[in-house]
Amino acid sequence: MRIEFRLPSLGADMDSALLTAWLKKPGDPIAHGEPIVTVETAKGLIDVEAYENGRVVDLIVEPGTTVPVGAVLAHLEVEHPSPTAASAPPRPDATPAVAAAQPSEALPPREAFLPSEAGKPPPSTPSATPRPSAGHPRVSPAARRRAQELGLSQDLLEQSAAGAILHVADVEQLAATRAVTGSAAAAAPDPRIAMRAAIGAAMARAKREIPHYYLGQAVDFGAARDWLARYNAGVPVQDRLIEAVLIAKAVALAAARFEGFNGRFSDGRFEPATAVHAGVAIALRGGGLVAPAVLDADRKDLPTLMRDFSALVTRVRAGRMRSGEFAAATITLTSLGADGADVLYPIINPPQVAIVGAGAVREQAVVRDGQLAIRPTLTLALAADHRVTDGRAGSRFLRAIAELLQHPDTL
Amino acid sequence: MQTAEIQAKLLDRLTRIAPDIDPRRIVADQDFRDQFDFDSMDALHFAVAVSEAFGIPIPDSDTGQLTSLQKAVDFVQARLASKA
Numbered sequence: 001m002r003i004e005f006r007l008p009s010l011g012a013d014m015d016s017a018l019l020t021a022w023l024k025k026p027g028d029p030i031a032h033g034e035p036i037v038t039v040e041t042a043k044g045l046i047d048v049e050a051y052e053n054g055r056v057v058d059l060i061v062e063p064g065t066t067v068p069v070g071a072v073l074a075h076l077e078v079e080h081p082s083p084t085a086a087s088a089p090p091r092p093d094a095t096p097a098v099a100a101a102q103p104s105e106a107l108p109p110r111e112a113f114l115p116s117e118a119g120k121p122p123p124s125t126p127s128a129t130p131r132p133s134a135g136h137p138r139v140s141p142a143a144r145r146r147a148q149e150l151g152l153s154q155d156l157l158e159q160s161a162a163g164a165i166l167h168v169a170d171v172e173q174l175a176a177t178r179a180v181t182g183s184a185a186a187a188a189p190d191p192r193i194a195m196r197a198a199i200g201a202a203m204a205r206a207k208r209e210i211p212h213y214y215l216g217q218a219v220d221f222g223a224a225r226d227w228l229a230r231y232n233a234g235v236p237v238q239d240r241l242i243e244a245v246l247i248a249k250a251v252a253l254a255a256a257r258f259e260g261f262n263g264r265f266s267d268g269r270f271e272p273a274t275a276v277h278a279g280v281a282i283a284l285r286g287g288g289l290v291a292p293a294v295l296d297a298d299r300k301d302l303p304t305l306m307r308d309f310s311a312l313v314t315r316v317r318a319g320r321m322r323s324g325e326f327a328a329a330t331i332t333l334t335s336l337g338a339d340g341a342d343v344l345y346p347i348i349n350p351p352q353v354a355i356v357g358a359g360a361v362r363e364q365a366v367v368r369d370g371q372l373a374i375r376p377t378l379t380l381a382l383a384a385d386h387r388v389t390d391g392r393a394g395s396r397f398l399r400a401i402a403e404l405l406q407h408p409d410t411l
Numbered sequence: 412m413q414t415a416e417i418q419a420k421l422l423d424r425l426t427r428i429a430p431d432i433d434p435r436r437i438v439a440d441q442d443f444r445d446q447f448d449f450d451s452m453d454a455l456h457f458a459v460a461v462s463e464a465f466g467i468p469i470p471d472s473d474t475g476q477l478t479s480l481q482k483a484v485d486f487v488q489a490r491l492a493s494k495a
Contacts, residue, residue: 232471238459240471242451285431285448313452318430337450 002057005074007039007067010046010326011349014198016068017041024056030076033324037073042191042198043290044319046326054078147174195288206347210265211386214345217398219405220368221361221378227408243361244280244335245306247378249411250404251356252276252297255331258397260389261354261382262330270353270388275299279329279349280309282316290316291332291349292325302411336360343379353385356401378405417465417487421480424460429453439481454478465491 007017017039024036035047036056057075061067206212224246232240255262255276263272278297281289294300294308315321334346335358344357357380364377380401384394404411418439426434432447443449443457458477462469467490469477476486 229471237455237462237469237471237474240455240458242455244451283448283450285429310452310456314428314456339444 001078003052003076003078004072005036005050005076007069007071007073008048008323008327009069010041010048010323011043011198011202014041014043014069016066017046018066019061019063019073020045021063022059023047026056026058029053029055035322042194042288043326044284044316044321046321046323048073048323050076052076052078052080192287195284195286199288202349203347206350210348210350210353212348212383213386213391213394215382215384215391215394215398216343217380217382217395217402218364218366219378219380219402220366221376221405224378224405224408225361225376239303241302241306244333244337244358245302245309246405246408246411247335247358247380247401248278248280248294248297248309248333249300249302249305250401251331251333252278253404253411254397254400255354256298257400258393260393261384261397263353264330264351265353265385265387266351270385273330275330277328277330279332279352279355280312281332281334281346282313284317290321290326291329291334292316292321293329295325295328331355333358343381345381346383348383348385353388354397355383356398357381357383412488412491414484414488417484417491418480420464421461421483421487424464425457425480428456428460437480439484440479442478443480444478449478457483461487467491467494 010017018041019037020040021038022036023038024030030036030050031053032050034050036050037048038045039048040046054077057077059074061071061073067073221243224243228241228243228246255278259272260270262276263270265271275296276298277293277295279291279293281291283289292312294305294312297305300308312325329349329352331352332346332349332355334344334355336344338360340360342362343359346355346357348355359379359381361376361378363374366373366375366377368375380398382394382398384397389397422434422437425437426432429447429449438446443453447453449457454474454477458469458474461467461477461483465487467487473486477483
């Protein structure tokens with residue numbers, strides 16, 4: 001059956017994207033989970049994946065074109081089309097921020113929740129070094145910024161990259177050998193401004209639509225820290241774990257047990273998820289934040305989770321993401337790291353219904369067994385959706401995470 | 412191995428693990444965390460890269476010595492000297 005392949009919404013903060021490259025041509029076979037096209041959004045470059053098996057019939061949109069969410073990009077011949085798949089209709093009547101905030105409408109709900117069951121989970125990359133994949137011209141974010149300053153067009157960069165990663169020096173060399181008109185620089189929007197606008201739109205929508213409640217819980221992090229130190233002392237550097245992975249696993253395990261915190265709210269009701277895809281907030285050095293998901297985080301052991309998380313961070317910071325990772329998250333963890341503030345009060349990423357914020361682990365004076373003691377303490381803050389749960393359920397959820405972190409060997 | 416060679420190799424690895432860093436703006440003696448918002452994942456990636464690039468083991472207790480380009484150069488130099 002012939003279907004329209006449309007630009008899906010890849011988060012609450014997206015209303016359009018620039019089509020940068022086709023990864024398939026007419027006649028090419030496609031498999032579920034396979035990237036078909038690369039688009040550039042405020043978040044960076046995202047590979048949009050196929051939802052079904054089949055083949056490409058024709059390509060409608062030329063690279064270099066900016067298209068709205070819902071626009072038909074190509075026609076595909078597929079075996080078993082899902083009713084709401086990439087053929088979801090656009091929403092011309094809605095405001096951009098709201099239209100962009102409905103990823104569940106652009107994706108088959110089951111598959112959006114369980115992408116790894118239906119075919120290809122994103123391969124984990126054991127090495128921290130990003131590898132260019134065949135046919136994917138890549139430009140580092142720093143080089144992209146420099147190219148913009150120098151007025152080099154996107155097309156020129158993509159042609160020059162030819163499968164390799166372009167760095168700042170390559171871009172400058174390119175600029176030196178080209179007569180640059182400067183018109184490209186004038187026409188292209190500043191990606192940092194676009195990123196801030198996208199975050200602003202998504203968070204304003206979250207604050208407007210979601211009745212947040214907030215809870216905080218101090219967690220004794222001594223057992224987790226001791227276990228981590230012992231574990232890391234016994235493995236080579238490439239197999240080491242970081243604190244955030246232990247916290248992510250504890251959140252994922254708790255999310256699997258407490259369904260009111262794991263899922264999405266759409267069309268006026270809560271839809272619990274059957275798997276836990278943990279969104280992880282990743283800060284970008286140029287400014288901004290993205291929160292793609294580590295799939296099936298509750299079912300992965302710590303080394304696997306670490307590898308997947310590590311590969312995700314590397315890819316995202318290199319400006320390369322996959323559409324499935326953005327549509328999939330069922331709950332999010334945001335962690336400030338060692339030099340962050342004590343407490344992070346997070347904002348829910350719609351259409352999810354909960355987010356856990358982790359502050360920096362600090363030595364604090366606490367009462368333990370009736371005595372004053374100095375303990376490494378992690379303060380977790382939960383923001384959850386009052387349309388789905390209330391403070392008592394939230395307290396149980398947070399306590400479950402705290403309890404899991406007392407037994408790191410079982411994570 | 413000469414200091415310049417070590418530094419060039421470290422810079423190369425640094426921009427590979429963190430392609431969003433402009434290598435020409437690196438201040439050698441400034442902490443990566445202050446300069447580039449390095450987090451624990453970046454620090455670990457850098458330790459892995461240093462270990463692979465120079466073939467030296469990096470115990471967990473030593474990762475705190477790789478917090479700036481200059482410190483990393485000193486660390487690698489010391490390790491290579493003790494290996495030789």
